[in-house]
Amino acid sequence: MKEIVVQKFGGTSLADTDKIKKVADAVIKEKELGNDVVVAVSAMGHTTDYLVKLAKEINPNPSAREMDMLLSTGEGVSIALLTMAIQAKGYNAVSLNAMQIGIITEDVHQKARIIDIKTDKLKKNIKAENIIVVAGFQGITEDGEITTLGRGGSDTSAVALAAALKASRCDIYTDVEGVYTTDPRIVPNASKLENISYEEMLELARVGANVLHPRSVETAKQFNVPLRVRSTFNLDNLGTLIIGAKNMEIYKPVTGVAADLSQVRIVICDVPDVPGNAARLFGALAKENISVDMIIQSYARTVSNTNDIAFTIDKADVVRARSVLDKIKTDLSAKSIQVDENIAKISIVGAGMVDRPGIAATMFETIADLGVNIKMISTSEIKISCIVDKEDASRSLKILHEVFDLGSDEIADVKGDLPEL
Amino acid sequence: MKEIVVQKFGGTSLADTDKIKKVADAVIKEKELGNDVVVAVSAMGHTTDYLVKLAKEINPNPSAREMDMLLSTGEGVSIALLTMAIQAKGYNAVSLNAMQIGIITEDVHQKARIIDIKTDKLKKNIKAENIIVVAGFQGITEDGEITTLGRGGSDTSAVALAAALKASRCDIYTDVEGVYTTDPRIVPNASKLENISYEEMLELARVGANVLHPRSVETAKQFNVPLRVRSTFNLDNLGTLIIGAKNMEIYKPVTGVAADLSQVRIVICDVPDVPGNAARLFGALAKENISVDMIIQSYARTVSNTNDIAFTIDKADVVRARSVLDKIKTDLSAKSIQVDENIAKISIVGAGMVDRPGIAATMFETIADLGVNIKMISTSEIKISCIVDKEDASRSLKILHEVFDLGSDEIADVKGDLPEL
Numbered sequence: 001m002k003e004i005v006v007q008k009f010g011g012t013s014l015a016d017t018d019k020i021k022k023v024a025d026a027v028i029k030e031k032e033l034g035n036d037v038v039v040a041v042s043a044m045g046h047t048t049d050y051l052v053k054l055a056k057e058i059n060p061n062p063s064a065r066e067m068d069m070l071l072s073t074g075e076g077v078s079i080a081l082l083t084m085a086i087q088a089k090g091y092n093a094v095s096l097n098a099m100q101i102g103i104i105t106e107d108v109h110q111k112a113r114i115i116d117i118k119t120d121k122l123k124k125n126i127k128a129e130n131i132i133v134v135a136g137f138q139g140i141t142e143d144g145e146i147t148t149l150g151r152g153g154s155d156t157s158a159v160a161l162a163a164a165l166k167a168s169r170c171d172i173y174t175d176v177e178g179v180y181t182t183d184p185r186i187v188p189n190a191s192k193l194e195n196i197s198y199e200e201m202l203e204l205a206r207v208g209a210n211v212l213h214p215r216s217v218e219t220a221k222q223f224n225v226p227l228r229v230r231s232t233f234n235l236d237n238l239g240t241l242i243i244g245a246k247n248m249e250i251y252k253p254v255t256g257v258a259a260d261l262s263q264v265r266i267v268i269c270d271v272p273d274v275p276g277n278a279a280r281l282f283g284a285l286a287k288e289n290i291s292v293d294m295i296i297q298s299y300a301r302t303v304s305n306t307n308d309i310a311f312t313i314d315k316a317d318v319v320r321a322r323s324v325l326d327k328i329k330t331d332l333s334a335k336s337i338q339v340d341e342n343i344a345k346i347s348i349v350g351a352g353m354v355d356r357p358g359i360a361a362t363m364f365e366t367i368a369d370l371g372v373n374i375k376m377i378s379t380s381e382i383k384i385s386c387i388v389d390k391e392d393a394s395r396s397l398k399i400l401h402e403v404f405d406l407g408s409d410e411i412a413d414v415k416g417d418l419p420e421l
Numbered sequence: 422m423k424e425i426v427v428q429k430f431g432g433t434s435l436a437d438t439d440k441i442k443k444v445a446d447a448v449i450k451e452k453e454l455g456n457d458v459v460v461a462v463s464a465m466g467h468t469t470d471y472l473v474k475l476a477k478e479i480n481p482n483p484s485a486r487e488m489d490m491l492l493s494t495g496e497g498v499s500i501a502l503l504t505m506a507i508q509a510k511g512y513n514a515v516s517l518n519a520m521q522i523g524i525i526t527e528d529v530h531q532k533a534r535i536i537d538i539k540t541d542k543l544k545k546n547i548k549a550e551n552i553i554v555v556a557g558f559q560g561i562t563e564d565g566e567i568t569t570l571g572r573g574g575s576d577t578s579a580v581a582l583a584a585a586l587k588a589s590r591c592d593i594y595t596d597v598e599g600v601y602t603t604d605p606r607i608v609p610n611a612s613k614l615e616n617i618s619y620e621e622m623l624e625l626a627r628v629g630a631n632v633l634h635p636r637s638v639e640t641a642k643q644f645n646v647p648l649r650v651r652s653t654f655n656l657d658n659l660g661t662l663i664i665g666a667k668n669m670e671i672y673k674p675v676t677g678v679a680a681d682l683s684q685v686r687i688v689i690c691d692v693p694d695v696p697g698n699a700a701r702l703f704g705a706l707a708k709e710n711i712s713v714d715m716i717i718q719s720y721a722r723t724v725s726n727t728n729d730i731a732f733t734i735d736k737a738d739v740v741r742a743r744s745v746l747d748k749i750k751t752d753l754s755a756k757s758i759q760v761d762e763n764i765a766k767i768s769i770v771g772a773g774m775v776d777r778p779g780i781a782a783t784m785f786e787t788i789a790d791l792g793v794n795i796k797m798i799s800t801s802e803i804k805i806s807c808i809v810d811k812e813d814a815s816r817s818l819k820i821l822h823e824v825f826d827l828g829s830d831e832i833a834d835v836k837g838d839l840p841e842l
Contacts, residue, residue, distance in 0.1 A: 058506045058509060059508060083484075084483045085479045
């Protein structure tokens with residue numbers, strides 16, 4: 001029996017009709033290798049932004065259900081156009097939306113999770129030698145309501161399709177050549193990784209390597225779907241393979257270095273050291289659906305019997321967090337609240353770290369030697385993150401990349417604007 | 422129990438977000454009258470043209486199935502936006518597409534006919550006091566394939582919904598105030614009709630009054646759904662009610678006069694008068710799906726034993742018709758083929774005609790008195806059509822409107838470009 005390969009193409013790869021024709025080439029190339037091909041796609045380029053703009057003109061606070069009805073039309077357009085492009089090149093293809101397939105999700109709008117994917121229609125079309133083009137990002141509830149999957153949704157659709165069809169691989173096509181040891185726009189000799197474990201990719205994804213959403217990596221890990229990140233515009237390059245760690249040889253303790261500028265540090269000063277204060281604080285934030293990343297509570301000062309609670313959140317949540325904090329400040333009897341937007345999170349990631357002592361120390365020493373002050377530290381088994389001032393981020397990243405010997409002899413060919421660093 | 426009213430709004434009424442808000446007002450006004458409201462909508466303004474353009478860029482000959490997948494997204498956008506607009510004004514509303522409702526059609530793409538509409542979901546939402554916004558123009562097959570209904574599709578969706586829900590009325594909102602005795606852009610004192618029978622409306626629709634597609638009128642007639650044609654932009658005007666003739670008082674033998682410039686006359690000259698020639702000719706045209714309107718076969722000339730066959734077809738079919746005729750010309754042993762594009766069809770329509778002799782004679786005399794030559798004539802029980810030269814169309818229309826006493830004392834307030842006449 002032939003192998004099934006799932007491919008995923010995002011909005012940038014489908015921005016206009018010329019690009020859609022190029023995507024058709026990538027699909028056909030995989031088919032020509034003798035595989036059955038199932039393709040998951042996002043909406044074209046700026047379609048989603050345009051639809052959101054129309055909605056806001058009509059209703060500043062549109063219902064989540066109707067937003068899902070609206071946004072799901074975006075993939076409806078791209079599946080039909082890509083299918084036409086494949087057919088124009090003489091191959092059999094068919095488009096299917098989430099309702100036609102039965103991509104079943106929870107009964108939640110705008111951020112539903114996939115529960116099940118029916119495979120009857122998919123298998124029937126694979127048997128008929130059709131290339132199948134599936135609407136990503138969308139699902140339906142058991143009751144026939146249309147849902148969308150939220151951030152990272154199309155990648156997750158692709159991985160879930162691969163899991164349901166027991167595909168041999170899920171290829172995520174994007175505008176970069178693969179996963180790099182760090183951002184090549186900052187460190188020009190960053191190396192492209194041949195492969196990386198799910199766990200490392202998860203940590204890299206969380207600390208700001210914007211190649212894959214952690215959610216899709218988690219799904220791939222759970223169902224053991226080999227994931228490949230590769231470029232739509234360079235089909236000869238196989239990109240980076242993300243698989244279970246046991247299949248890999250690990251040559252270096254550190255696999256990648258990343259900087260994340262999307263976080264803000266909040267410090268609640270002089271909170272009386274009474275039981276339940278931390279729970280009250282983070283409970284209130286969780287209730288507003290604000291994710292907290294790093295948390296540090298200082299030791300209680302013996303004289304005043306108060307301590308400081310510092311934590312980081314996403315920039316996008318600052319306004320909502322402030323309103324939560326203003327409300328519970330009196331409850332906590334806190335003296336003041338400081339918000340520091342001038343921070344960067346620098347992280348090193350590597351599955352090899354766990355067996356090698358001294359990696360953390362090397363990181364802290366390296367940063368200290370630059371005269372850079374470390375404001376917060378957090379660690380996991382395969383990741384160490386430090387908060388530094390934003391203006392220190394770039395040089396910290398560069399020196400860590402060098403110290404942990406991640407550079408390649410080549411200069412990466414990467415386009416795109418330099419990040420804010 | 423409350424009455425159900427179905428409303429239909431076309432692309433022009435939904436061209437931008439401001440217009441969508443106006444449509445929401447029209448929907449809410451009906452709801453405030455104490456009725457349950459179900460709304461069928463088309464795609465916004467030029468959406469369909471834009472999608473067709475994208476498709477043609479990708480594939481000059483796109484598959485009908487994928488065109489349906491593509492075009493059906495258009496109504497997906499407008500149902501969500503209109504629902505948001507209604508919700509913004511504080512009313513409960515829900516959008517439903519054809520797949521969610523179960524608008525079942527034949528298994529034919531781009532011109533499917535509706536077989537059945539499931540009413541469970543509709544009735545559940547009516548019971549919950551929701552205004553329901555339904556995607557017109559689209560359907561699904563029993564097998565879950567997406568279809569579209571072709572020309573006049575959204576009007577037909579609305580009428581079929583009204584029939585399925587036993588609605589008390591189906592209001593077709595458009596950019597004119599109703600059905601007129603003739604085109605008010607040509608005859609400024611044309612009267613708006615208070616009511617008209619299905620049969621008359623059918624004839625008027627077929628002879629060029631572009632207010633309603635005959636297909637929707639036929640469906641309304643079949644299920645006895647009272648239809649109202651009215652303006653989206655003047656809600657105080659109730660427009661024209663189209664109902665069964667038996668409910669009407671008929672004051673005048675002629676209800677309306679129309680000119681149709683979309684036809685072309687073809688004459689096949691000197692066809693030998695042998696059995697089967699006409700069948701061969703019109704069979705060949707039918708096989709190419711070319712509709713023939715008027716047909717006149719002259720008496721066989723006794724000397725040559727040949728006759729001429731003249732007929733009219735739609736302008737859009739001329740190229741295809743020529744290629745059919747070129748092929749069978751030798752078969753028919755015809756001498757020559759003439760194509761006359763310089764014609765207009767002038768028709769008078771009226772259910773009262775059947776009881777009043779002399780209407781046809783009055784029409785012919787009136788036209789003859791102008792010195793206008795009548796090239797072809799066809800009649801039905803409630804319609805008489807004459808083919809004249811295009812340049813004679815306007816004055817023929819005006820004089821017939823006057824002779825049959827159709828004018829009002831008011832000048833119709835009609836916008837839009839003057840037609841080609």
